[in-house]
Amino acid sequence: MAILPILRYPDARLATRAAEVTEFNDELKKLAADMAETMYEAPGVGLAATQVDRHIRLIVIDITEEKNDLKVLVNPKLVASSEETKPWEEGCLSLPGIYDKVERPAFVTVQAQDLDGKEITLECEGLLAVCIQHEMDHLEGHVFIDHLSRFKKDRICKKIKKQRLEEEKQKKYEDA
Ligand code: K1U
């Protein structure tokens, strides 16, 4: 298994729409295993293939503290979502250090395939519902700050630019 590099916003590759998976082969299983290892190591509770620069409809999720309930979803589709919405403070491994509240449907039903192509259905609520919708957004080329107001998004983009400049300064200092 391998830890994969995670793309960081505003990398243009994060805006790519992912393609359907049509072949359920060993290469797909290896990518899912590498993504799971990358997510656990980060640490995070979800990861979309888009974030590791693989533009196929594959996500991994494990919201347990024990890291013992890995869900691998191939070609996930939202088949039902509640009228009721809930705000949740979201984070993203592609936007380290950025957190904000996003309002999403509180309950969703997702149909997907497993790594062998078998159909699965998940009824989701709480963090699982939030995380699945967040990861499915990545497959569409969206990040959670796209749900925020223009004002908030601009403020976050400025903060990210400042963060990157600080990181570059620190790297130059360490290399010198
Ligand atoms: O898609 C991603 O970048 C993963 C993201 C998923 C997510 C978290 C919270 C709300 C919505 C979506 C993360 O995992 S961010 C890191 C995080 O939330 C976390 C890290 C360690 C333990 C628990 C949570």
Ligand code: ZN
């Ligand atoms: Zn994310």
